[in-house]
Amino acid sequence: MTITAEILSIGDELVHGALLDTNARWLARVLEEHGAAVARMTVVGDEPAPLQAAMADACARADLVVATGGIGPTLDDRTREVAAAIAGGPLWFDAESWRAIEEYMHARRRPVPASNRTQAMFPPGATVLPNPVGTAPGFRVRLRRAELFALPGVPREMQRMTADQVLPWLAAQSGRQPVAHHCLFVLGPSEALLGERIAAFMHAGREPAVGITASAGLLTIRIVGRAGSAAAATAACEATAAELRPLLDDWCFAEGSGPLHELVGRRLLAAGTTVAFAESCTGGLAAAQLTDLPGISAVFRGGVVAYADAAKTELLGVDPDLIRQHGAVSEPVAAAMALGAARRLQAELAVATTGIAGPGGGSADKPVGTVCFGIARGAASRAYTLRIADLGRAFVRDRAVMEVFAAILRTLAGDGLAR
């Protein structure tokens, strides 16, 4: 009864691992919010035979297949011809699409290479989908069980055409079951211990579904509800969350529906609390994630990426004697960095990181993974140290950023400066 969907990401650069596919994740989220159930994502290269097999398989299984990539103007773009082969007929030329492509290029004072003509070729039975933000038009066509939407691989074009073309089609189908998400963010227990505590919620087929994801030391309990309306799905998630909360002791430090950095940004905006960062080992990651959120400039004052000692003393006003005495990776320096960032950037709240991300730089006393955090609020400050497991540079940095966000949430929740 539900509308099943599959996502097909096409491109040699994806299947060879040269480029990370972010389209499939975005599409899954949006399709599920609008009532489809995503069952599978497939990444396949540009070679015609395996591409055709993957497309035919997906179209045989699902009601809706969204394909991205392979509809550009160059010879390695083969989505069109492969869809035509499955449909069992030749490509046809659409004069109107060709005119639109010429206009798009002329408006940008760019030459119109003849190779762009291939972008106006479509498989038999296809409906042309205009691309208002790029040259490559997409198309939709009935193939086997599925309605196949072929969209560009460029994220902004794909996103726009999903909104313009795929979602209206989806809205017209019956059997939609919108999905809602709710996350409980947990730091503390092992994954197994948490799983045992909430085991009664985790059996296959439960509605809403409850799962645990471990990433960068953070455990996320994901509740995924599906119902006849978005409101009913949200209510079902909330009811499950209310049952889970009493089981979680003080492990759960945040809840929400989006990623942690968005949650932190929204809390800061709601509280109107200005914030600044002083980042050494996290190298700007906390600032880069927080500034992902539009409008965050209302509360985010800025940050210092204090890699060299000169950055700590010159930009943050850390006393050089403090660094000499305790070392750059120390709680007194972390506290001084946070105080300096709060003062220099005129922020109510500041968080500092200084640590050893590795692979080099560790010692017996301060092994790789040692990270000191400083938190300043007004003139008050405190610092603490985490010994993050030395599981690679990326892990140490990501886990430290999680801690920065957790520290902000704890502070906003009225824990003062306590950890």
Add this chain to the structure above:
Amino acid sequence: MTITAEILSIGDELVHGALLDTNARWLARVLEEHGAAVARMTVVGDEPAPLQAAMADACARADLVVATGGIGPTLDDRTREVAAAIAGGPLWFDAESWRAIEEYMHARRRPVPASNRTQAMFPPGATVLPNPVGTAPGFRVRLRRAELFALPGVPREMQRMTADQVLPWLAAQSGRQPVAHHCLFVLGPSEALLGERIAAFMHAGREPAVGITASAGLLTIRIVGRAGSAAAATAACEATAAELRPLLDDWCFAEGSGPLHELVGRRLLAAGTTVAFAESCTGGLAAAQLTDLPGISAVFRGGVVAYADAAKTELLGVDPDLIRQHGAVSEPVAAAMALGAARRLQAELAVATTGIAGPGGGSADKPVGTVCFGIARGAASRAYTLRIADLGRAFVRDRAVMEVFAAILRTLAGDGLAR
């Protein structure tokens, strides 16, 4: 004759789009470097029936299947039981694995929940793969055509076990064809124009394969060579690059085998040029990407994420009158930010960004996408403005970061401060 591989990423959090799968990309890269040809990547959820279908399909097509996820201790981890169903027999309990799990937990002074016992259960015919950096052991088992390796979804554990278990297996196979990559980075032409220029290189089946990827305004020509040895594959890529170069006018501003930020980091380290950033609209992204590279602290001095005007004046010494007169998004301010960053952070080279990433904040005069770049080298500085197409906040930020890296490469290449 080649070893074909498929990658299977398992987890509801992936198929619902709640978490971005980065494992498949990493695995594709490593497996291809070691001589396998990755033909397909599949993401599927935890529900037993679709998971079993996806796993059986992959094992029927490929010589090697690497599955990640679904082998944790909780009830939504079903890789084991699904592999057993395909193998057609019951799970068996491995006492040695159970002892190792208990030891791992005891060493960390954590309780050992009985649910962890499921992690010591394996499908018939499976070989246990110890996990030296986590609790969940993996396994390998012959299923249909394939050797299936089931690894944890936690990236650090997956990576370690790939190195310990998958690569030695792969090294023992015949028919391996190691892959080499070479990228030419291009800014300037449209994708179609570039594709037409190098069309002779882009037909299906060419060795080495040549493709074009467009991302954040950057065009990347990817050369992928496959040969009997890594050295021969590299030589084949280099030969193709030598044929392509004369066709590219001055469009190509960099070449290398890794992502652009790694290339920039390696060039800076090789030149021994110290560098600093002053980032407004890019919000720390440039610093975060550059500091991804281990050892970069030898040349990266630090950066200022100058969101509020106070950050520009207080931390970078930008004259407040300059901001009042020209606005924060202006070439004089960009140049002053770069000079301030170079001076305060004692860096030979500094790059500044100040712009309007959107969606708000634009005006007729300075629409969303207007970004000013400042470059300082010693006491000299210059600035220029890009009108990046308003294709979303993420696009504007990413394109601006590309420009920061391109500016560094141009400056290092002896273009002085010219754009």
